[in-house]
Amino acid sequence: MLRLQSPLPDSYTLASPEELAARITAARAALGSRLLILGHHYQRPEVIRWADLRGDSFKLAQWAAEHTEAEYIVFCGVHFMAESADVLTGDNQAVILPDLNAGCSMADMANIEQVEDVWAELAKVTDTDRIVPITYMNSSAALKAFVGERGGAVCTSSNASAILAWALAKGDKVLFFPDQHLGRNTAFQMGFEAADMQVWNPHLDFGGLDEAAIKRSIFLLWKGHCSVHQRFSPEHIEKFRHDYPTGEVIVHPECRHEVVELADRTGSTERILEWVTEAKPGSIIAIGTEIHMVSRLAEENPDKTIISLDPLICPCATMFRIDEPHLAWVLENLVNAKVVNQITIDDKITEWAKVALERMLEIT
Ligand code: CIZ
Ligand code: SF4
Numbered sequence: 001m002l003r004l005q006s007p008l009p010d011s012y013t014l015a016s017p018e019e020l021a022a023r024i025t026a027a028r029a030a031l032g033s034r035l036l037i038l039g040h041h042y043q044r045p046e047v048i049r050w051a052d053l054r055g056d057s058f059k060l061a062q063w064a065a066e067h068t069e070a071e072y073i074v075f076c077g078v079h080f081m082a083e084s085a086d087v088l089t090g091d092n093q094a095v096i097l098p099d100l101n102a103g104c105s106m107a108d109m110a111n112i113e114q115v116e117d118v119w120a121e122l123a124k125v126t127d128t129d130r131i132v133p134i135t136y137m138n139s140s141a142a143l144k145a146f147v148g149e150r151g152g153a154v155c156t157s158s159n160a161s162a163i164l165a166w167a168l169a170k171g172d173k174v175l176f177f178p179d180q181h182l183g184r185n186t187a188f189q190m191g192f193e194a195a196d197m198q199v200w201n202p203h204l205d206f207g208g209l210d211e212a213a214i215k216r217s218i219f220l221l222w223k224g225h226c227s228v229h230q231r232f233s234p235e236h237i238e239k240f241r242h243d244y245p246t247g248e249v250i251v252h253p254e255c256r257h258e259v260v261e262l263a264d265r266t267g268s269t270e271r272i273l274e275w276v277t278e279a280k281p282g283s284i285i286a287i288g289t290e291i292h293m294v295s296r297l298a299e300e301n302p303d304k305t306i307i308s309l310d311p312l313i314c315p316c317a318t319m320f321r322i323d324e325p326h327l328a329w330v331l332e333n334l335v336n337a338k339v340v341n342q343i344t345i346d347d348k349i350t351e352w353a354k355v356a357l358e359r360m361l362e363i364t
Helices: 017-034 057-066 078-089 112-125 142-151 160-170 180-189 211-216 234-243 258-262 269-280 291-300 322-335 347-363
Strands: 037-039 053-055 074-075 093-097 131-136 154-156 175-178 197-200 219-222 248-251 286-287 305-308
Touching: 017 037, 017 211, 017 322, 037 057, 037 234, 037 322, 053 057, 057 074, 057 078, 074 078, 074 291, 074 322, 078 093, 078 142, 078 347, 112 131, 112 142, 112 211, 131 142, 131 160, 142 154, 142 347, 154 160, 160 175, 160 180, 160 347, 180 197, 180 219, 180 258, 180 322, 180 347, 197 211, 219 286, 234 258, 234 286, 248 258, 269 286, 269 291, 291 305
Parallel strands: 037 053, 037 074, 074 093, 131 154, 131 175, 175 219, 197 219, 248 286, 286 305
Antiparallel strands: none
């Protein structure tokens, strides 16, 4: 979704990297503890080096809420992450996204109007009181509020199986959005079979399913995906195993199921970080996730061979939008007491989105 970031003045776009670094350093010093810069694992190196804290989307949002002294939270990540941070932080804290066009193509694959329509369609063929809606963290605050209001919860890639088990203890079916792959991989990991899952295509009537298929299913998986993770293929794994017979393959659960099946381990960014950090010196590991995180792990673990599972992988284009000119621009505005690019969620959405996020915390 295009969110109309206005172009930056030339004084930022034409500045040299050295000048930008000096300006960011000065702005950070001027703002002191009033400022907290958060950096997601998928950020580029020129940006992540300025982050006070690094983590996955949920950890970052929690840290933002814990750092009550920080008036300004500059979120180097994508839109849904800044929204979650705004939901969890106090009214005295402003969450700022350096480039408003840093969205997430997966999160944009499900919007609130579509999800409300799907719910109404489901009500025609089944009892929606028995369906528990679960949204992946990678979704808009409006979707988090939707699930919160209807007895559902948010999940992350670290806790999806615990959340889905909880959902099935309270209902008969799960409507899972927006990532079909995380939903499918988690359901398989929990022991369910392909026959228990149906893909719901929001662009077709009744998701493209017939009534019997909807009734039979346990998991209705929204037809969404991450374009970065969907690129990893079984052929990449075969090639790696051929080249490095003693190597290990670790992939993110946003990858396709046939990739997850062939991998040695599957886990969230935080898990991948732990596994690589704990691996023995000399280990050879191919990783299937965003390239900036893989390159950073390679740099930080020089005693191990860490490579990308796909040698031609592209970075996440929206994460990549956050750059030093945008960071310098938001920070210098803050120094001049001007808050630009603030992400604010209205009170009603905040209330229910918080319920959905807090429910996730209680369950896990
Ligand atoms: O939640 C996040 O930060 C993302 C995008 C993935 C992960 O596995 O942590
Ligand atoms: Fe969204 Fe995929 Fe980018 Fe993550 S890597 S922010 S899921 S597009």
